[in-house]
Amino acid sequence: MPAPRVGSAATAAVAGAARLYRATVTSGRWVVLLLWVLAAAATTLVPSPPSAPGGGFGNLLPPGSAVLEVEERVLEQFRVPVLSGTTVVVHQPGGLSVLTRADSLLWALSTTQEVLESPVPPGPGQIQAAIPVPTGRADTTVTYLFFTEGTGLTHSTLLAQQYAAHFNNQAGVGSYVTGFVPAQVAQNDYLQARLPLFEGASVLLILLVVALAFRSLLAPLVVLGVAGVGYLVYFSLLGSVATALGTSVPAELKPVLVALLLGVVTDYCVLFFASFRDELDAGESNVTAARRSLRRDGPVVAMAGLTVAGGTIALLAAPFEIFRALGPALALTVLVGLAVSLTLTPALMTVLGWRLFTVLPVRTSRRAPSLVPAEHAARRHGRLTRLVTVLTRRRPAVAATVLVVGLLALASLPASQARLDLSFTAGLPDRDSVAEGAALLQQSGLRGLSAPTEVLIEQSDVIAQRPELARLQDLLASQPGVVRVLGPADSPLEGGRGVVLAASGDAARYLVVFGSDPLAAQAIDDARAMQERLPVLVEEAGLGGAAAAMTGQTLIAAEVAELTRTSLELTVVVALLIELLLLALYLRAVVAPVVLLASTVLSVAAALGLTTLLFQGLLGEQGLTFYAPFAVTVLLIALGSDYNVFSVGGIWAEARRRPLREALTVAVPRSSHAITTAGAILAATFALVAIIPLSTFRQIAFAMAVGLLLDTFVLRPVLTPAVLTLLGRAAGWPGHRITVASAAPAGTGTEPGPTTEPSTQEPRRD
Numbered sequence: 138m139p140a141p142r143v144g145s146a147a148t149a150a151v152a153g154a155a156r157l158y159r160a161t162v163t164s165g166r167w168v169v170l171l172l173w174v175l176a177a178a179a180t181t182l183v184p185s186p187p188s189a190p191g192g193g194f195g196n197l198l199p200p201g202s203a204v205l206e207v208e209e210r211v212l213e214q215f216r217v218p219v220l221s222g223t224t225v226v227v228h229q230p231g232g233l234s235v236l237t238r239a240d241s242l243l244w245a246l247s248t249t250q251e252v253l254e255s256p257v258p259p260g261p262g263q264i265q266a267a268i269p270v271p272t273g274r275a276d277t278t279v280t281y282l283f284f285t286e287g288t289g290l291t292h293s294t295l296l297a298q299q300y301a302a303h304f305n306n307q308a309g310v311g312s313y314v315t316g317f318v319p320a321q322v323a324q325n326d327y328l329q330a331r332l333p334l335f336e337g338a339s340v341l342l343i344l345l346v347v348a349l350a351f352r353s354l355l356a357p358l359v360v361l362g363v364a365g366v367g368y369l370v371y372f373s374l375l376g377s378v379a380t381a382l383g384t385s386v387p388a389e390l391k392p393v394l395v396a397l398l399l400g401v402v403t404d405y406c407v408l409f410f411a412s413f414r415d416e417l418d419a420g421e422s423n424v425t426a427a428r429r430s431l432r433r434d435g436p437v438v439a440m441a442g443l444t445v446a447g448g449t450i451a452l453l454a455a456p457f458e459i460f461r462a463l464g465p466a467l468a469l470t471v472l473v474g475l476a477v478s479l480t481l482t483p484a485l486m487t488v489l490g491w492r493l494f495t496v497l498p499v500r501t502s503r504r505a506p507s508l509v510p511a512e513h514a515a516r517r518h519g520r521l522t523r524l525v526t527v528l529t530r531r532r533p534a535v536a537a538t539v540l541v542v543g544l545l546a547l548a549s550l551p552a553s554q555a556r557l558d559l560s561f562t563a564g565l566p567d568r569d570s571v572a573e574g575a576a577l578l579q580q581s582g583l584r585g586l587s588a589p590t591e592v593l594i595e596q597s598d599v600i601a602q603r604p605e606l607a608r609l610q611d612l613l614a615s616q617p618g619v620v621r622v623l624g625p626a627d628s629p630l631e632g633g634r635g636v637v638l639a640a641s642g643d644a645a646r647y648l649v650v651f652g653s654d655p656l657a658a659q660a661i662d663d664a665r666a667m668q669e670r671l672p673v674l675v676e677e678a679g680l681g682g683a684a685a686a687m688t689g690q691t692l693i694a695a696e697v698a699e700l701t702r703t704s705l706e707l708t709v710v711v712a713l714l715i716e717l718l719l720l721a722l723y724l725r726a727v728v729a730p731v732v733l734l735a736s737t738v739l740s741v742a743a744a745l746g747l748t749t750l751l752f753q754g755l756l757g758e759q760g761l762t763f764y765a766p767f768a769v770t771v772l773l774i775a776l777g778s779d780y781n782v783f784s785v786g787g788i789w790a791e792a793r794r795r796p797l798r799e800a801l802t803v804a805v806p807r808s809s810h811a812i813t814t815a816g817a818i819l820a821a822t823f824a825l826v827a828i829i830p831l832s833t834f835r836q837i838a839f840a841m842a843v844g845l846l847l848d849t850f851v852l853r854p855v856l857t858p859a860v861l862t863l864l865g866r867a868a869g870w871p872g873h874r875i876t877v878a879s880a881a882p883a884g885t886g887t888e889p890g891p892t893t894e895p896s897t898q899e900p901r902r903d
Contacts, residue, residue, distance in 0.1 A: 155435070159428045159483075166484035173481045177366045180373040199458060204696055207688035211593055214644040217268060217636050220689060221281035222318035223293060224587040225267075225301045226574045229310045232275040237307055241278040244303055245269045261287030264296055270586065271623065277581050294319045313574025316587050317656060317690065320561030323571045324831055328389065331829045335392055338825045339399050343818060347407065350814045353494045356410060359485050364402040367477040371398055371470060378465060390466065392826050392834060393768060396841075397470050400819035401445065405438045405478035407818070408783065411811040413486050414494050423490035427483050435479065441782040442475030444719050448775025451712035455704035460767060467772070521806045525858050529798040534859040541856045542739065545847070549742035551749040556658035556760035557698040563654055564762065564832035575654070582620050585651035588690040589623075590664055592647040592671070596683035599645055600625070600638045606645050609678035613647055616670070618663030620652040655691045658760035661698060664691040701763045705770060712771060713738070716778040723782065724789055725872040728864060733785060736856055737777035737848070741770055744844030752836055762833040769837060773844040776819070777852075783812050784853045788861065789869075797865065801858045809854060816849025 162169055198205055212218065227233065227241050245267035252259050252266065259265060266283040282300060284293045297319065301312035340361060347357035375394075412434050416426035449471065452464030486493065527533045565572040578584045592613060594606070607626040614622040624637050624647035638645055649667070653659040668687050675685045713734055720730035745766055752758045787808045791800035823841035826834050861868050 155432070159431045159435070162431070162480050162483045163424050163427045163487045166487045169480050169484040170488070173366050173370075173477065177369045180369040198693060198696055198700075202693075202696060203686075204688050204692045207593055207686040208591075210595070210644075210686075211591055211646060211688060214593075214595075214639040214641065215636065215646060216640070218266075218283060219268065219270075219281060219589060219591065219648055221268070221283055222316050222588075222690075223282045223284075223297045223314065224316040224574070225280045225282060225297060226313045226315060226577055227278045227280075227301075227304050227310060228313070228577050228581075229276055233278065233310065237304070237310055238275075238278060240307075241280065241304070242269050244300075245280050248300070259285045261285050262292055262296070263288070264300060267300065271627070272581070272583055272586065273621065274581055274583070277577065277583070279578075279583070279586050290318055290322050294322045311577075313570055313577060315562060315571050315574030315578070317561045319571045320565060320575075323565055323569055324389075324561060324833075327565075327830055328392070328834075332392065332395075335825055335828045336395060338828060339396070339822050342821050342825065343399065343403055346814065346818050346821070347403070350407065350810075351410060351414070351494055352496065354496060355489065356493050359482075359489070359493060360403055360406045363406055363477055363481050363485070364399050366481060367398060367402050367473050368395070370477070371473040374473065375466060375469060378469060389764075389833070390463065392829060393772075393837065394466065394470050396822045396826055397467065397772065398474050400822045401442070401471055401474035402478055403818045403822075404779075404815035405442070405474070406482050407815045408434050408438060408811045409478070409482050409486065410493065411814075417491050417494070423487050426490075427487040430486070431483055437782055437786045438478060439475065440719070440723050440786070441779040442471055442478075444716055444778040444782055445775040446471040446475070447715040447719055448712045448778060449771060451708050451715055452771060454711040455708045457700040457704040460701075460704050460708070460764075463768070471775075521809050521854060522802055524854065525802050525805045528855065528858040529801050529862050531862065534862040537855055537859040538863060541851060541859070545739045545743040545851075549739065549746040551754065552742055552746040554753070555745065555749040555766060556662075556753065557701055557763040557766070558654075558657040558661060558760035559694040559697055559763055560654045560657040560759070563657055563759065566830050579654075582652055583650060584653055585620070585649075585655045585660060585691075588655035589648040589650050590655070590667075590687060590689035590691050592624075592649060593686045593688065594645045594647075594675070594680065594683050595643060595685075596680065598642050599680070599683060600642045602680065605679040609674060609680060610647060612674045612678055613649055613667070616663070616667050616674075618651045618653060618660065619649055619667075621650040623648040623650075649689075651691065654759065655689075656694045660691050661695045664689075665695055668692070698763055701767055705767050708767075708771060709774065712774050716774065720778065720781060724785065724869075726869045728870045729785065729861070729868040730781075732860055732864065732868070733781045733857070734774075734778070736852055736860065737774060737781070740777065740847045740852055741773040741844055743847060744773060744840050745769065747843055748836060748840040751839060752832070758832060761836055765833055765836040765840070769840040769844065772841065773848075776845065777848050780812060780816065780848055780853060783815075784808055784857055785861075792869070797861065797868075801861060805854065805858055812853055813849060816845055816853075820845035820849065 208220065227237070229237065233241075246269075248264055248267040252264070263285045264282055265285045268281040268283070270279045270281060272279050280300075282293075282297050284296065288296070294314065297314040301314050304310050304312040343360055343364070344357040347360050348354060350356075371394075409430055412430040413426055416429045417423075419426075421429065446468045449467035450464050452460050452467065455461050455464075528537055562572050562575040567573075567576075575584065575587065578586055594609070599606070603625060606624065610622050610624040610626045613619065613624075625645050628637050637647070651660045651663055653663070664687070671685050671687065675681070675683055716734055717730050720733065721727050724730060748766075748769075749761065752761060784805065787804035788797075788800050791804045795803070820842045823845065824838050826841070827838035829835075
């Protein structure tokens with residue numbers, strides 16, 4: 138007697154587990170409902186994950202960063218720090234009076250003196266030093282504020298505002314607190330203020346779209362109920378996972394997480410509802426209809442969720458730690474949404490039955506089938522069926538492929554010009570006080586004074602070479618983008634005083650002020666250019682043999698931008714490999730997954746190109762916030778694979794029993810309603826992120842919405858059928874699941890008859 142085949146045994150085990158799952162969530166529907174209600178209730182006992190604006194700017198960089206090492210050497214050599222995240226700007230159009238300028242200086246000195254003369258060291262929550270900085274202008278004074286260790290960002294901003302309020306009693310004088318610390322706090326304030334509005338708008342969107350899609354009042358409420366349970370459970374789990382991993386949940390990430398969770402749950406509910414309604418229309422009982430829906434779409438939803446989670450978990454490959462921390466958070470979002478969709482949704486479908494799809498779900502009698510399934514499908518999908526039928530002919534398929542690929546490639550071209558920046562103030566609304574302070578510095582030609590770049594020169598007894606040091610100061614001032622340099626030439630005193638000349642005599646420093654936003658793309662480019670030329674400038678100044686290095690917030694921003702590019706390249710490669718593996722296993726083919734992923738990448742590039750064109754080109758922003766294109770790329774690749782499973786999974790199932798051309802004309806229209814509805818909801822949900830009045834979130838909202846709409850309305854109904862038509866049987870290589878010849882006898886003109894799902898009969902009971 139031959140031994141049983143391992144593959145057959147594994148297939149039987151999987152089939153048995155699937156039957157047990159379907160029986161559990163339908164026959165045990167009340168238990169499933171109770172367990173999810175208890176899980177949601179238990180979330181009230183779990184503390185919410187901490188969310189706060191980021192910390193010090195240098196915390197973005199990994200240990201061992203060259204920029205941070207230079208900063209440490211500067212602090213060792215010089216007693217007076219100049220790298221502050223908080224700047225107070227005092228301004229009066231037409232010029233400050235002599236008394237006001239003197240008051241600005243004396244107020245800074247008295248604040249610092251009070252700390253120095255205190256008999257006890259200052260504790261957390263105090264200003265440690267106020268350092269006035271020469272501006273060379275009569276209408277503006279600038280003061281750097283430093284705070285004691287342990288002072289939080291919000292508290293330090295409040296202290297700075299109290300410090301600046303000292304000048305409010307002077308007529309015509311305006312005082313502003315700016316810099317990356319108050320800008321971070323302001324961004325977090327806007328985020329927290331608008332987050333409830335975003336969540337409320339998302340709820341209304343889901344209510345409206347699902348209600349219109351299913352002509353039902355109850356269906357959208359069920360979707361919101363499922364999403365709400367997932368929301369409560371997810372954020373409690375996220376807090377626990379973050380604590381276990383020793384990470385925090387960035388406040389900036391929450392709108393993206395909410396949009397992803399709501400979108401994923403809604404997508405999967407819509408897919409289940411569509412097939413469940415078809416089964417009910419065929420006259421099946423609640424239990425049988427739910428089980429058949431799960432049998433048809435459960436594997437698709439499970440695989441789709443795993444592809445999205447797999448794409449996001451690829452973030453763990455990023456060399457940049459702040460991006461690695463996002464991987465588990467995004468993957469957990471999808472997995473929780475998948476779990477609640479695969480269990481709570483079918484349980485509710487079984488309980489409610491046809492009531493899901495009535496305008497007023499109050500009838501108690503069983504609804505008769507509304508339409509014969511074939512007529513129902515024909516009415517709903519007639520136009521798309523005609524389009525796909527055209528695309529299954531070779532010449533139209535070639536034309537469609539060339540046209541779509543050409544347009545997407547053209548749209549992606551601006552992405553090559555995308556620049557990354559870390560500007561916190563540029564993303565704020567124009568009328569925000571932090572942005573107004575930065576704008577005043579810009580108008581004064583001193584925008585970079587809020588975060589100057591330091592140039593460190595080290596050599597034994599270098600301060601004795603004053604002419605050479607002065608020459609270097611002139612050379613630095615002549616570099617592109619530089620508007621002012623403070624250095625040894627401005628020091629009238631002999632010897633080192635710890636400001637620009639070290640007390641040891643072995644170091645000198647320069648404060649380089651760029652004319653543009655010090656954390657934006659232009660200043661980053663200017664700082665990089667200066668860094669490359671610095672050895673040559675030192676030689677020209679006659680300081681041969683001296684060690685020269687640069688540090689400051691602009692250099693930190695440059696390093697972060699470079700780390701982001703490196704992380705993005707590596708993460709995209711890993712994400713594509715993961716998605717390729719999952720799709721290849723699911724479709725048991727290699728060619729089709731490669732082509733599908735290539736189309737997804739082209740769509741993502743087009744979305745980024747259009748985003749760059751809008752924000753850098755039309756709106757005149759200096760660049761894209763460094764993490765915006767990163768998050769968008771990873772999410773769109775993952776979600777694109779999700780829709781690949783939705784659409785191509787059905788095509789493959791049909792192609793097992795009918796020619797590919799006919800499989801396309803049957804499967805694409807049949808899945809189009811659910812995919813279009815789900816894609817539109819997900820795109821609109823991400824578009825609502827723009828409610829938060831910060832440039833970063835508007836960039837993310839636009840890119841995600843455009844990418845999802847391209848995927849939903851261009852890739853799935855047009856490019857995918859066209860490309861599969863051109864590939865023919867090769868699409869299934871190395872498998873043998875696709876046929877291209879018609880099953881009907883030649884010349885008969887007979888179309889294949891209706892196909893039924895093999896072995897889908899379930900016991901009929903409620």
